[in-house]
Amino acid sequence: MAATFTVNYNDDDLNDPAPADGVCETAIGNGQCTLRAAIDTANYTPNGPHTVQVPYLENDSYPVWAAGGIWITTNMTVRGTGAGKAVIEGDLFIESGMIKVGSRATVENLEFRPNTSSGSYVHGLYVNSLETATLNDITIIPHSSAAGLAVFDGKLICNRCEIRDGDYLGLRIFGSGGNNESFVTLNQSRITGNTNTSNHQGGGVRLQMGHLIIKDSLIDNNQGVSGGGIYSHQTGTSLHIINSTISQNKAMRDGGGIFAQGPIRLENATITQNAADYDDFEGGTGGGIYINDFTVVTAKNSIIHGNYLPCPTGVPLCLRDGRNCDDTQGGTIGIESLGWVMTGNDDNCPVTDLAGEPNYTSSAIPKLGPLTQLGGLHPVHPIIGEGSEADGGDPDGCTYHIDFTGNPVEVPLDYDQRGMSRPLDSDTNVFDGNSCDIGAYEAKCFGDDPDGDYVGSQCDVCPNTFDPLQEDGNSDGIGDACSDDLIFYDGFEI
Template sequence: MPAKATPDHRTLVESLEPRVLLSTLTVTTSNDSGTGSLRQAITDANNAPGADIIEFDPSLEGSTIALTSGQLAITDALEIRGTDSEGTPLGITISADYDFRHFDIDDAEEADIEVTISDLTITEGRSAILNNENLTLERVIISSNSNGGSSFSNGAIVSSGPLAIRDSEFISNNSDGYGGAIVSSDGMLIIEDSTFTNNSSADQGGAIYLYPGSDATISGTTFEANTANGSVGDGGAIGLVSSTLVVNDSIFSQNTADSHGGAISAKTGSTVTIADSTIENNTATNDGGALYTDDGTITIEGSTVSGNNATNGGGVYNFAGTLSVTDSTVAGNVASASGGGLYADFDADLILLRVTVSGNASGGAAGGIYTSGGLTMTESTVTNNAADSSGAGIRAIGPNPVSIVSSTISDNTSDSYGGGLVLYGTMSIEIAGSTFDNNTADDFGGGVSIRNNDGAEFSITGSTFNGNFAVTSGGGLDVTSNVVLTITDSFFTDNFVGDPGPGIGGGIQFTQGTLTITNSTISGNESWGDGGGIYSTGNLNISDSDITDNFSYESGGGVMFSGATLSIADSTISGNTAQSGGGGLNARGNLEHQIDRTTIASNTAAYGGGIRLGTDGLGNVPFRLNYSTVSGNTAGARGGGIYYDYGALSMSNSTISSNTAADTGGGISQHHAAGQGTFANSTIAFNTVTNKDGQGGGIFIGGNGFTLTSTIVASNTHDFGDSTPDDITTEFENYTVDPDSSFNLIGDANAGGGLTDGENNNIVGADPLLEPLADNGGPTLTHAIPQNSPAVDAGAAFSADETDQRGSPFDRFVGDDPDIGAFEWAPFFLQASTAAPPAPPRWPTARSSQSPATPAASSSSSPAAAPSGPRSASRTTPTPPTPPATPSSGPTPTTASPTSPRRATAGSCSSAARATAPGATATSPPRPPAPTTPPSAPSPTSSPAPTPARRWSPSPA
């Protein structure tokens, strides 16, 4: 830059550094040597200081320079242009007749010189270029070079310095060692917009081999029909060891490896990143039809891996490394053994995000994905894959964790087990927000099969299993391990097991451990054997769930249970069918059964339309039914509501209503070695037997009988054209209701099971004036009673719980004593409507002396509303199926609105705010003011009924 001005204002100017103009040399002959030859021009350029340019005379257009006196050595910066001085390509070919290498680029100095070769064809060399400098190739064709002997054992180009290739072609080059076209070590390799075709090696890298420590970036390039031969034979297009490869916007097609990696093989800590590329129709004899990694990392983004073929891992094989695939498709790949699409082995990590794995096939296991490492799959689809063995969609082997989130596994077909997914061995498992749809297994586990996973705890959340099929067991889900499995917020719908059968567990088959199902739906499943919806021989807990419209050709239309402990709470079991026993539930456990706050309705079976109980001779295993309703069920033989021949049934605060059986026990049928049952604070009403010789419209006792306490058994019939009252019938004289039973109300004086009116506070031969079965608050339907019912204040205090069947806030102790039956009458009770509502009544204000007119008393022949399952504010329950028709002479069900909300507070006031019942003593709590506004009522149904829309029963003044 200029120096500062001197005081006398004269200006000094610095001299510029000396400039050396590039020397341009012109080749004028195609001779190997001599004046005007390429060899002489290179020699002159080497001897001249600085960079030089070599061009060709236009007269040489289309000519071939045949090298006869050895390779061309470049020792100084040089640019060789296969053009004339105007830049027009002349089509010059340099041939070495397989005797020599064409170029040796090395200045024997540490610093790299820059060499560029462009617009030439370099062919038939014994290797083409040895580069130890900084080499750029542009618009070059390198073809038909074939090495032989130890000094020429690698590639058409062997480069230990930086190498950049643009717009070039590598065709039919062959190496007896590595890299048929290029071997790169140490330096950086850059390839852009080029093609590699029909190159081959006898070891690794049919087209390119990267020695340890190399880096390569390839973009816009096509690799086609390259081959890695021999016993090693890895990487039909590219092989690398302990190196880094980045591929963008490129195509790998029809490349072949005699061992691993039809397109790319990456070993020993190598890192491969592939983006926006297509890898198709490549083949490996062993593993990884498209890609293979051994203790390396492969990342695939926005790419397609399709139509590739191998023994294992038809698309990609990952051994002890990490394979991460994002926004890509793996389709139509084939493995003759396992892992048609992807194979991750030996603690390898497999990570899939927004990936489609479709149409892949295997001759063994895992048509889509095989992993014995970890699997993390998110927002991905595995569909239309096929396997001759297990896991058509995915087969995962422990112990590494498996996570499947927000994904779809559909239409996969296995000739063995696990149509959609097999989880084999101990591992942690998470399935969330995913769908398993229309998968098929010729053995078990149409959707998912979990095996040999003892001791594991895992979850299925927010997922759907729909339309899956298995022959042996578990149409939707099959679990044969001792595990703890939690299913939450999920759907198992229209799954099927059987054909040719027998097939158990249409929706779910669970053999060991503990299965917990919460806030889920099991619907429309079918089995040719037991358990249309669920078959469980392990512990089973069900809560806040719907089990509806399932079908079994044997037993347990909704649920078949023969494990240790069974718990069902706050659920609906409705519309299920079994051709043998237990339309809704067949429970044959060996430890304990308990059902709480649950509706079992409109189910059908030969024995036990609603519930079939038995313990296979294991003794009096307890079965407890609390705060529940069993209604509208049908048995073709015995036990419309409940049938049991083993075990001990204990029922409290429950309703058995409007069930039908052909032979015995329209409501409950007890047989054989059944233990003595205990019923307390329950209602058994409007049940029917239909055959001419049928017995026990309400209860049939053919075993050790029952003890009844504070229970209503009324309005049950033997209906063979005359609707004869038939509340309790015993098979033999010594089979009776326990004579110590007390505080009960039996409607039929001629069928009271041996109880006598007035003894032990029993009422025999009275009408309890039951209202229709309806939504009277609480989680289940109940029969309300009016204030003038003989059941009011006639029950036993010692057997009463704090609330009636409806639960809080419907207290039991309103008056001096509780009522008989499952329902407690209270003032201000707001009953659900069975007719269109009239204008709202006027409600009294606090301490008002006015009172509404007393409503008409209900009749025992009042219709019973069709059962409806519980409703929760936090979930939507499917509409219950239409209940089976009841006999013409019995109560005619009407349909309660399936969307009627359950009232948290409707019905009665709290115990501290209730009025006293008639006849209360002076020590009874005082009556508080009446409410100023009524609680909200549920939506009315359209069926007519004689009861008004709202009933309000004040306590006496």
């Protein structure tokens, strides 16, 4: 029967000398169960899948010291328990990944800090699984010249993962080629604040060999030489961004938001406030997206606007071509649109209309507010007024494209990046109520907003209480956030 092994000792990183006996301990009879011993025992004990529990330790952590990290070689769940996320910390001579997942396993509610100074290529987590591994509610802080999360010839679903504040790359996806490819999905995840200036390939994400879907997620404030937010390699890659925001990333050279060498598909994406050539030294371009030769970037219901290139010396204010997108062909490749794409007036970011649907490529400027926490897990750029993006998308509603083994289908996109219902009629045009808002955010209405939740008081279910997701469980028109504000005395409301 499936068993549970609970880690109870964190003074060392010893293994279990007899892992097949079903008892987690570092010496026969000592009762000391380290993280390594617990995973050893779960690997070798039959009749799984088993569970390894890692209790939260306030102001303390569990060490991974030995070279080679700890391998998970069979289906199991490794779960942090307690009041916070248990911290797994690398040190001494560790090489490669702290925890290496080579099977269909689940790792959840843990924080990884590979802050070793003596090892090399020290990843927080390293996934090399032919079956799909799952990460839930994981935090990784990259360090020491290696990606925080590395996926090599592996399959991974990452739910509510955060890779942040690293002094190197956040996520690396690569493979050995041929039929060995990596497949990664990020759901409700965030890659933020990572800096990689040691090479040219990405600050937040390096997609080197494999396929990546980013959904309901945020890639922000990362910094790199090329591809501040995301760097996609030329061959053997595909990138699909759905209902997600790429914002405030910086590249010393090309591609502040995305450096695109492989095919990219954008659906309800918001790409804004990214900067190329941010130090005004290397001569880069493509503030939002930089597109390499013959790369196809396809977009629908998406905003690629408000990105930045520095002005020429002596010019205090300018709108340089290439700030939103640019390419190796001098602005001739551009974006292939399936409709409802906003790029603004940028001659180096042409839009090719593939579907005969409207686009907004002249002087339309999206009315976006700053990155703000408005419900959900991560900040978004709210739509703050009536403009082309409000109810300006697909009049048949929001959908995204998924190809299941050669059978492409359109899937309804019923919520925005935060979890707000889509579509909502947010403007004064009564004839476009089913239209999708462009980008990752869905607005409800505009106007007077005393509670600062970017929902106008005339349609706010709690006009004086911050409730950006407008939750109303019993549909009585009074939001859940303010339903307790009513006071009754002897049956009368006061």
